[in-house]
Amino acid sequence: MVHEEAMEMSAPFFKFGMFGDSFSLLLAFLIGIGFGFALERAGFGSARKLMGQFYLTDLAVFKVMFTAIITAMLGVFYLGWIGFLDVSLVYLTPTYLLPQIIGGLILGIGFVIGGYCPGTACVAVSTARIDAISFLAGVIAGIFLFGEAFPLLEKFYNATPMGQVTLPGLLHVPYGLAVFVIVLIAVAGFAGATWVEKAMSGRKGA
Amino acid sequence: MNTDANLSGIENVPAREKAETASGPKPYSNPYVAGFGLGLVLLSAFVIMGRGLGASGAFSSLIAAGVNAVAPQHAAGNRFYAEYLGGGNQSPLLDWLVFEVIGVFAGGLISGALAGRIAKSIERGPSISKKWRIIFAFIGGALMGIGAKLARGCTSGQALTGGAMLNVGSWAFMMMVFAGAYASAWFMRRQWK
Numbered sequence: 001m002v003h004e005e006a007m008e009m010s011a012p013f014f015k016f017g018m019f020g021d022s023f024s025l026l027l028a029f030l031i032g033i034g035f036g037f038a039l040e041r042a043g044f045g046s047a048r049k050l051m052g053q054f055y056l057t058d059l060a061v062f063k064v065m066f067t068a069i070i071t072a073m074l075g076v077f078y079l080g081w082i083g084f085l086d087v088s089l090v091y092l093t094p095t096y097l098l099p100q101i102i103g104g105l106i107l108g109i110g111f112v113i114g115g116y117c118p119g120t121a122c123v124a125v126s127t128a129r130i131d132a133i134s135f136l137a138g139v140i141a142g143i144f145l146f147g148e149a150f151p152l153l154e155k156f157y158n159a160t161p162m163g164q165v166t167l168p169g170l171l172h173v174p175y176g177l178a179v180f181v182i183v184l185i186a187v188a189g190f191a192g193a194t195w196v197e198k199a200m201s202g203r204k205g206a
Numbered sequence: 207m208n209t210d211a212n213l214s215g216i217e218n219v220p221a222r223e224k225a226e227t228a229s230g231p232k233p234y235s236n237p238y239v240a241g242f243g244l245g246l247v248l249l250s251a252f253v254i255m256g257r258g259l260g261a262s263g264a265f266s267s268l269i270a271a272g273v274n275a276v277a278p279q280h281a282a283g284n285r286f287y288a289e290y291l292g293g294g295n296q297s298p299l300l301d302w303l304v305f306e307v308i309g310v311f312a313g314g315l316i317s318g319a320l321a322g323r324i325a326k327s328i329e330r331g332p333s334i335s336k337k338w339r340i341i342f343a344f345i346g347g348a349l350m351g352i353g354a355k356l357a358r359g360c361t362s363g364q365a366l367t368g369g370a371m372l373n374v375g376s377w378a379f380m381m382m383v384f385a386g387a388y389a390s391a392w393f394m395r396r397q398w399k
Contacts, residue, residue, distance in 0.1 A: 011253045012253060012255055012257075013253065013254050013255075014256055024255065026305075027254055027255065028303070028304075028306040028309065029306065029312075030309060031247060031251050031254070031259070031309060032306035032309020032311075032312070032313060033310075033312050033316065034243075034309075035244070035248075035306070035309065035310050035313060035362075036314040036316075036317070037243075038243045038247055038313075039314065040314040040321075040323070041235040041240045042234060042237060043235075043240075045314055045323070047330075048329050048330075048331070048398065049234070051398045053387075055399060060234075063237035064237045064240050064241040065241065065361075065365065066241070067238050067241025068241045068244035068366060068370075069366065069369040069370045070370075071241070071244075071245025071249065072245045072249040072252065072366075073370040073371075075245070075246075075249035075253075076370060079253065085252070089256050090257070091256060091257045091258070092368070093358050093359060093373060093375065095373065096358065096375065097374075097375060097378060099356045100358065100375045100376075100378055100379045101382050102382075103354065103357025104357055104364075104378070105382045105386040106349050106353030106386065107349070107350055107353030107361070107379075108383040108386020108387035108388075108389070108390070109349055109353075109387070109389070110345075110346045110347070110349030110351075111346065111350065111361075111383065111386070111387045112386075112387045112390045112391050113342050113346030113390065113397075114342065114344075114345065114347045115342075115343060115397075115398075116346075116347075117261070117361040118262045118265065118350060118351075118354065118360050118362070119307075119310060119360070119361060119362045120361075121347070122261065122310045122311050122314060123310065123311075126312075126314035126318055127314060127315070127318035127323055127325070129327060129329050130326065130327065130328045131339055131340055131343040132343070135343040135346060135350075136265075136347060138343065138344035138346060138347020138350070138351065139265055139351040140265055140268070140269060140347075141344070141347070141348050141351065142347060142350060142352045142355075143265055143266050143269050143351040143352075144351075145348070145352060146286070146351065147266075147270070147284065147355075150284055150286035151284065154285065156356075165373075165375075166371065166372040166373060167377060170374050175372075178372055179372075182372070
């Protein structure tokens with residue numbers, strides 16, 4: 001459908017100067033409340049619930065994460081398509097492939113040893129999980145170690161730079177097609193996840 | 207208590223609905239409902255701020271501020287700390303992610319209180335001592351801190367935010383998080399099973 005009049009781009013609001021830095025901090029607090037509320041609702045304040053993902057007894061981590069990703073992805077795509085959101089103004093962390101692969105691997109190992117990730121640990125502390133306090137102390141120690149070792153790590157940290165790059169940009173496919181394929185994969189993943197949960201609970205009952 | 211129920215009673219919807227009327231902690235939300243809510247929060251951050259969510263970055267600001275307070279010259283000479291200290295004309299704690307993470311604590315508290323899920327406890331499997339669980343939580347947290355900084359973000363800033371923006375590095379990161387977690391799950395089974 002062709003739009004009679006091109007809509008005035010007005011988002012991201014902050015980038016269009018609709019408010020200043022101080023007000024953005026208040027909004028950060030409010031958005032954080034929504035974030036923490038959603039994580040707690042999902043059950044992510046519980047390390048045992050989170051770990052169900054890796055012992056295949058409860059795949060809520062996958063379901064919640066991918067539902068959130070496709071919701072936000074479809075929203076960004078749609079709001080960009082109707083001309084309301086300037087997608088190019090949404091910050092994209094530059095890709096440094098090798099340190100991100102190794103960092104992801106270390107983080108995944110730390111997830112199963114520690115039971116949380118930084119965001120979920122905050123929610124777990126709010127709901128009085130003592131182990132989450134120890135976990136966050138560990139996060140602080142780990143970042144401090146990283147900071148102190150940074151002069152040694154800096155070369156690797158900046159290795160294999162690819163700039164700000166998206167999957168459709170890398171693969172030379174249209175943005176909408178990439179969105180569509182990821183939705184399909186996610187939906188297949190949800191069906192698969194429920195099948196795995198059923199199979200595992202059947203095994204437990206037998 | 208409720209965690210045990212949720213680990214074993216997988217997606218047992220009728221049982222959950224019944225439990226709603228009973229006293230004690232309420233069951234968790236349906237994962238798709240919680241995920242949709244989380245997605246809307248993330249989308250609102252994109253639309254309002256032009257950035258996504260985060261968590262580990264707030265702790266980096268906290269550490270940079272701490273190091274700067276104790277040893278300002280040491281902090282200024284380190285490019286990692288310097289990035290979080292900015293120009294130095296305002297406190298590094300007046301940072302978007304710091305305020306967002308304070309909100310995360312508050313949001314978790316509100317949701318947990320409304321559902322009766324605030325209970326002083328240590329999350330662990332039946333065959334690990336409290337002491338070792340606390341030690342493993344610290345070690346895992348430290349690995350998480352190092353991994354998140356190496357990857358320029360954690361599950362929130364990379365996997366969730368970058369995942370929705372179709373960021374190449376974020377998707378590579380996310381695959382590796384799952385790979386690392388599944389690869390180490392067998393070794394850690396005594397902590398959880």
